[in-house]
Amino acid sequence: MSVPNNVLELSLKLQKLQNRLAELDAERSSVETEIAVCMSELGKATSAHVLPGTNATSRDLALWVIRKYPERPISPNDVAREGGIEPTTVRSLLQRMARQGIIRRTSHGRYELVKR
Numbered sequence: 001m002s003v004p005n006n007v008l009e010l011s012l013k014l015q016k017l018q019n020r021l022a023e024l025d026a027e028r029s030s031v032e033t034e035i036a037v038c039m040s041e042l043g044k045a046t047s048a049h050v051l052p053g054t055n056a057t058s059r060d061l062a063l064w065v066i067r068k069y070p071e072r073p074i075s076p077n078d079v080a081r082e083g084g085i086e087p088t089t090v091r092s093l094l095q096r097m098a099r100q101g102i103i104r105r106t107s108h109g110r111y112e113l114v115k116r
Helices: 003-046 058-068 076-083 087-099
Strands: 103-107 110-113
Touching: 003 058, 058 076, 058 087, 058 110, 076 087, 087 103, 087 110
Parallel strands: none
Antiparallel strands: 103 110
């Protein structure tokens, strides 16, 4: 096989792999959103006051705190204090969850669960 043909074939293979990786990233984001929605629905069905398990993620804890107070928007400080999460972690987590459509920002520094 000549060098130009090998370079072309490898370049095409690399492009296909990069495209597949982009597809997987999009699928992962979609699945994470579906998981969060299911967790939210499960929380509504069981009770917003059931404390997450010992191996709960920061995201689980944040959702638990937000579901605990459906009558008012929650601040990152509320989530940090009640969820036992570092405030800097909470701020970025809430912003990411808002971008994913799990929660929404209602005013400066306040968030609530998206009603579905």
